[in-house]
Amino acid sequence: MSILIENPEQTEQLALVIGEVAQPGDNLVLTGDLGAGKTTLTKGIARGLGIDQMVKSPTYTIIREYQQGRIPLYHMDVYRVEFGASELGLDDYFEGDGLSVIEWGNTLKEALPQDYLELIINKDESDVEKRTIDFQTFGPQATAFKERILLKLACCQ
Structure with missing residues (x-):
């Protein structure tokens, strides 16, 4: 399943919508080239969760926690994690009481959670604002998460 994003407003x-429909224990993997919009998407997700704190990329800290929303947001950037991902204690976040958003999560391989929704963000070479976002689900909770997102998007357009 893919959706076309034509501008920053979309x-x-x-x-x-992702932030509004997220439930505790949901895991979201964001995949895409540098500059595809993974951190920008995470900032909007935080707003959807009711987090008004500035969201920054956790490139060097690996994990940033935001507790003041409807549910906690665990924002991870694992781009620089080459070895020892299983020793970071990520399972505590993946199985926790918040939403885990994992930038570059596809690099974790076997350290990924068992159940997650992956958004693959593809930039349009001819238009810098356009993106195609592919949804891939891995597990029943991820499937339900995707369905909540698509349902809310459909009703709000």
Whole structure:
């Protein structure tokens, strides 16, 4: 399943919806080239969760926690994690009481959670604002998460 994002406003709308429908224990993997919009999407997700704190990329800290929303947001950037991902204690977040958003999560391989929704963000070479976002589900909770997102998007357009 793919959706076309034509401008930053649609990216913001998608992100808000994800935050609004996220439930404790949901895991979201964001995959895409540098500059595809993974951190921008996460900032909008935070707003959808009711988090008004500034969200920054956790590139060097690996994990940033935001507790003041409807549910906690665990924002991870595992781009620089080459070895020892299983020793970071990520399972505590994946199985926790919040939403885990994992940038570059596809690099974790066997350390990924068992159940997650992956959004693959593809930039349009001819238009810098356009993106195609592919949804891939891995597990029943991820499937339900995707369905909540698509249902809310459909009713809000």
